[in-house]
Every structure is written in structure tokens, then in C-alpha cells.
Amino acid sequence: MFHAKRLQKELSKIHQGLPPAGIHLVAANDFQEWQMDIQVLDENPLYHGKTFRLNFKFSNNYPIEAPEVMFIRATDRDIPMHPHIYSNGVICLDLLSSGNGWSPVQSVESVCMSIQSMLTGNTKNERPDGDDQFVLRTNRSLRNIRFVYDDPTV
């Protein structure tokens, strides 16, 4: 019910203040779906000079419920290589899970920053185990995916 009002405030904050470096709003035409571009700021060779696009989907229960966040492909925008990012853009991050990972004090901006730092800290040029099968299976909604968060290093 208040999700539109809250997103409106996030939007005006992004518009007036400068969002953190490497985070740009691409499109926010409604209060259902936004696109954000992120860049990794340090010299990490895996991501250097590249920009990646995130798609946010909000339910009417946002921010009580987590947004659905995944990478999407576009011109000059690929899916970053990461052991917790599947090649279809699905991100395995406990912050985004609707269980205890998500907290309503998070925002679009803070999620972008978390994903940014998740990339910054990564050195492995690889996809998660079973990426092929996962991508084949995952034609269903993101919400139905249950990840087991077993890697505390990321």
C-alpha cells in the first residue's frame, strides 16, 4: 500500500543527491520495475571497464517483501561472471531472499551497493555449480527459488 510512496522517496533521493559512485538509475517509469546500471570501481580485471544492468521488480508489499533483483542483458551489458551469479542473471545473495536475509530498511541503492561489493571481492572467473541445469530449469518465478546459503566468504 505504501510501496509507491516509499519508492517515490527513493527516487527523489536518487534524483537530488548523488547516488554512490558506479550506480546509475537507467529507468524508473513506474513503481513495479526499475533498471539500474552498476560498475565495479576498483581494478578487478574480471569487471574492469564493464557496466552491468540490474532489473528490480517490486511487489505491492515492498519494502516489507524483498524486491526481485537480477542481472539482465542489453546492448553492452552482459551478465557478470561470479560463482554466485547464474548465466541467466539470477543472483544468489541472502540479502535478496525473502527469508531472514532481506530487511525493509534496505533500499534500491543499498542493494546495488551490496551487489557492487559482491563483485568487487570476487576473484573467480566462474559460474555456480550446475549453472547449465539451473538455467534450463529456471523458467519459473524467482520467488520460488530456494537457495541454500552455504558460502560465508561472499
Place this chain on the structure above:
Amino acid sequence: MLRGITSVRRNFILKRELFFPLPSKGGRFFFSFAGCRKRISRAVDTESLFGPFRIIKDSTNAAFFTNRALVRLRMDMYEQVIDDCLKAIDLIPSSLKAYSYLGQAQLKLGYPNEALSSTLRAYELAIAQRSPSVGTIATTCLEVKKKRWELSEERRRARESNLLKQVTQIIERDAEREVDLILRSPTWDPIESGRDYTGSEAQDKIDDVRSAAREKIQTLEDVFGKAEAERYRKREVPDYLIDNITFSVMLDPVITKHGHSYDRVTLLDHLKRSSTDPLTREPLTEKDLRPNLALKAACETFLKENGWAVDW
């Protein structure tokens, strides 16, 4: 469904006796139309159609009154809504609906203070009764606060613009009086004073008086204009009044055992999904919450003077 009554179904007269609520179905109305038994003309207004409604079934059942209040609310019959709500409150003092409709009607009739206390009462009842409509009622509370501020701002602006007009008139009147004195003054009469009067000297003096008056008025308008601009410039909400979940000014802040404050309604929503403090992620349940009265008072005071912050 209710709006339909005023338009399409206005053609049919309602059979009074069959106007009954089914409280078990969430208070929805079930109208039975007396069919086409008696057609009435479109010219008949809704007041004469519904005005004579009598609650025949059971005048001790508050649901009849709250339901009729809702119908009348939709039909803009606000005075009657108030009658119905007061009757319902008499019957059931904890009637959430009655207080909620009462507040809406009072607001429409231009009594924001009364509307606020009714709506706040509805909010308290909704919290106590764990009503699912608590979120809507909380939003209404804030809307009423905004409306109250708008009305008081309107009055203030009217008062100030009246003052400006009045003072301007006084300055103009004084100037004209002075001009009058100059024109009548014997010193400016060439015959009486014996001076070489050309009239231009008098005219100069008069021009001086008038331009001094214009200058005063200009200064006055500048001062008023600056004060008004200042009001708009200072539109900032202090962070400590803002809920970390809704990003809005809080209505009913509660403090957790970890010392963080949140607006009650949304925090309860969050606790239903996850028993954690949103900021610290430490375990938290409803029992751990205490009202933060000082912060609540601060939010109230702020909104009283800054109603715009509701939409901010």
C-alpha cells in the same frame, strides 16, 4: 456497488424493509430492489429517496447504523453520517467503523480537529483489535493531519493578506490626507501667502508624499513576500522523525529493545514475516515493543506546523 445506487439504480425505489446488513460478510450491503414495482422519476434526488430510511429491523444493532453511515458517506450526506456513527458508538463504544466513518464525515464538513480525534480513536481500536484495515486507517490519520494543516495555513494566509490590505489602505489614506492638507494649506495659496505661486511647488510636494507612500507599500509587500518564501524554503524533515521502513514521518513510533524506533503498523507487518529488528537483525517480537511517546509528540508537533511533510 454502492456508487451504482445513485446512478443506474436510482430508477428503482428501494424496499425499505429489505435494507439489511449481513455483518458476517464483512458488512457488505445486500439491497433488494422492489423491482419495477414503482418507477420513480430521475428528478427525485437521492436525499428524498434515502432520507426517510428508517431502521426497522433492529435499532439496537450497531451494524445497521455503521452500514447506513457508509452508504451516506458515499452519497455525501455527511451530517447524517455523523448521526449514524454517534448512534453506533452509543451502542458499541469500540466500533472501529463508526469512528472511522465519523472522522471522514467530520473532515468533509471542515472540522479537522474533531476528524483527527475520531480517526486516531479508530486507529487505537484497530491496533487493539488487530484489524487488517489498520494500515488504511493510519494513512487516513496522516491525511487528516495534512488537511488540518492546510486549513490552518489557509486561515493564516487569509489573515495575513487581510492585514497587508489593511495596512496598505492606512498608508494610502494617510498620504491622501496629507495631500489634502497641502492643497488646503494657506501657505500654498498664492493670494493668502503673497508668494509667487506657480502650483508646481505644491505639485512637487504632493508627488513626494505619494511616492513616499508607494515606497512604504512596496517595502511592506517585500517583507510579507519574503516571509512567505521563507516558509517554503525551510521544507526539510529531520531524519529522526522519519521511519526507516516507510521513509515517512511516523504516526505511532515504537521503540525496540535495541533502541531503534519504527512506525508501529509497518514494523508489525515486518515482524509477521521475520522476527528481527530490521536495522540490527537481532531477534525481536511484538512483546519487545514499547511506545516511544516523546518521539510521537515530536512527530505530532512537527506535522501540526508542517502538514506538507505528509506527502513529502
